[in-house]
Amino acid sequence: MYRILEHTMINLVLFGPPGSGKGTQAQKIIEKYGLVHISTGDLFRYEMSHDTPLGQQAKAYIAKGELVPDSVTIGMLRNKVEAHPDAKGFIFDGFPRTIAQAEALDALLLEKGTAVMALIALQVHDQEIVKRIKLRGATSGRTDDSDEEIIRNRISVYKNETSPVFDYYASKGKSHSVNGIGSIDEIFGRLVDVIDQTAVAARA
Ligand code: C5P
Ligand code: MG
Numbered sequence: 202m203y204r205i206l207e208h209t210m211i212n213l214v215l216f217g218p219p220g221s222g223k224g225t226q227a228q229k230i231i232e233k234y235g236l237v238h239i240s241t242g243d244l245f246r247y248e249m250s251h252d253t254p255l256g257q258q259a260k261a262y263i264a265k266g267e268l269v270p271d272s273v274t275i276g277m278l279r280n281k282v283e284a285h286p287d288a289k290g291f292i293f294d295g296f297p298r299t300i301a302q303a304e305a306l307d308a309l310l311l312e313k314g315t316a317v318m319a320l321i322a323l324q325v326h327d328q329e330i331v332k333r334i335k336l337r338g339a340t341s342g343r344t345d346d347s348d349e350e351i352i353r354n355r356i357s358v359y360k361n362e363t364s365p366v367f368d369y370y371a372s373k374g375k376s377h378s379v380n381g382i383g384s385i386d387e388i389f390g391r392l393v394d395v396i397d398q399t400a401v402a403a404r405a
Contacts (some may be wrong), residue, residue, distance in 0.1 A: 213321060213396065215323070222325070228295045229389050237292070238294060241274055241298075271302055300366060317375060321395050324378050333350050
């Protein structure tokens, strides 16, 4: 029963360290596949800019490059998913960031009769990440993009708390990696190859 429904949706986790190009590539993927883009980082920034209770809760963590507590992030994610009952699929960008978030995502999607189809990690080395984030910080207005110490902390949080999520989905045969260095279109081509291959395999 679940299997049939599961395969009618394309749910992707776009994975990788901060500054690896997830937001840029997610934008191109939703255009091609008609998916709903959910960036938890963007959601937090929206809440902060409107000074909502959720934004106030998240602010101190984000300023330091730490993770917002799982319960807060998971609740926000659930609301966003449930706001799109007719979605053809979702692209999760910057979520899940912890194993607890991955388990919560799986439970939520199972409740809806669906599942994560694939996790795709953009591979970019640290030196390039720091360079890209500083460049983005010059125009993004994001304070967490401007301070090298905070950037380094975000990278270490990624390595310690987030990278186990790759292994979690790898143990389910769902994790893939692509080279995140190159032009936007080159990287997009690599992502499309993985998405099309896994979508075909899921329908077989
Ligand atoms: O995904 P992005 O890099 O835009 O996230 C910016 C910040 O938002 C992170 O450094 C972190 O402080 C917070 N965040 C979080 N949990 C998530 C996504 C983002 O704590 N799942
Ligand atoms: Mg982003």
